[in-house]
Amino acid sequence: MTQSENSNFIVADDHPLFREALIHAIHNCVPGAVIHEADSLGSLYEVVEAHPDADLLFLDLHMPGVSGFSALAYMRNNHESLPTVVVSAVDDPSVIRRAIQHGASGFIPKSSPIRTIEAAIDAILQGEVWLPDNIDLGAEGLDSEEARIATAMSALTPHQFRVLMMLGEGLLNKQIAYQLGVSEATIKAHVTAILRKMQVTNRTQAVLAVQRLNTKEPGLLVE
């Protein structure tokens, strides 16, 4: 019961059932809340654009069109005034830690009991950063390479970001153009811009960079 003067929330999750459950929980916390839904990267764009005044975004890490921290990184750097809570089925401590480091205002595991979820929503609306129990954020900062990629990626325009995600599916320029309903020349222009901003020289490297922001653990490369 935090505020009720027409609070605006956005729930982005591709699982209708869970979306509904979450919305229900939100209504319990904020009776008069207005809630907008998104079930994919595309609809998230639309909803965020249509409601730039939203108070809070509940973001799933896995939706059609995006996977991992890409969307979170992008959101945090392009809509700074919109706090984002990550809602995810993965509740690995390192994933939680990384979500917070990427700017999330909280992390709600999907496996949480409703009571807990409601407590989380309340806490976050109070401005707290809510985390599951037993989570030690630890001192270790974000992998510097990962941070660099996140920053580079948030410099992308919405279209570019979307194209990048599609590159990450192994699609051809031609296929991307068709799916987005624009000419291949446009996609090429976007890709060129993406490569420049990401500081890589070809699409494969761009895709590899995106992979580093997946929910899986970071590089653990040579050490």
Place this chain on the structure above:
Amino acid sequence: MTQSENSNFIVADDHPLFREALIHAIHNCVPGAVIHEADSLGSLYEVVEAHPDADLLFLDLHMPGVSGFSALAYMRNNHESLPTVVVSAVDDPSVIRRAIQHGASGFIPKSSPIRTIEAAIDAILQGEVWLPDNIDLGAEGLDSEEARIATAMSALTPHQFRVLMMLGEGLLNKQIAYQLGVSEATIKAHVTAILRKMQVTNRTQAVLAVQRLNTKEPGLLVE
């Protein structure tokens, strides 16, 4: 003290210090053991070829040239008679589970005390599958997509496999050709063969497939 009639072992790890420690432990278990070392994918090929009669391979999951289960999958399907023990700094239960499912004869976390490592070596030489304590293999089989990729990958020839790993580093055909000392046309031919065997249509998709065999958790895609 299991056997000592000229046992042959291969230790593949890019960390000299740890390699030495492991060799020392092996000698403690098998006094007269002959040990061959590899510190990269390239040298692993050479050593395995030079000693096809080896009794056991200790394989690190992260070496220059390979990362994740790729090398394990390849080894298991191309040198079936050579049992392979995974030695890794990552000791996540799911990683251990997947290593076994990819055919490893055991899993030794690098963090183990020497005593434990020696016990593990002994056990494995007796033909047992050794695992760290508290590991429940569980019933869940390998992600079917992951299994498909592993199978496809083990159908690759050594050269093709190597090229695939280099694709996974975002290298150009030209760079791969230079590093392997052959013409670009050769690499292109390899790549074409790789794409066919992996059932993908371009290098980006091949790289994405390889990524699925990384130490990180499997897909957890749409669900």
Place this chain on the structure above:
DNA sequence: GTTGCCATTAGCCAAAAGTCGAATCCGAGC
């Protein structure tokens, strides 16, 4: 309004990627 950024497209070009067919090499088996 003007300025600037973004998105869109075309056209051109060089480089890279990918396909095909063919020559060569090499080990297993006869």
Place this chain on the structure above:
DNA sequence: GCTCGGATTCGACTTTTGGCTAATGGCAAC
């Protein structure tokens, strides 16, 4: 020795990428 099949190699050819320029329209800030 010989043959056979697969691996490796490569050149020629087509398609895809990616860089560059330039022009258009929309939108937001100044």
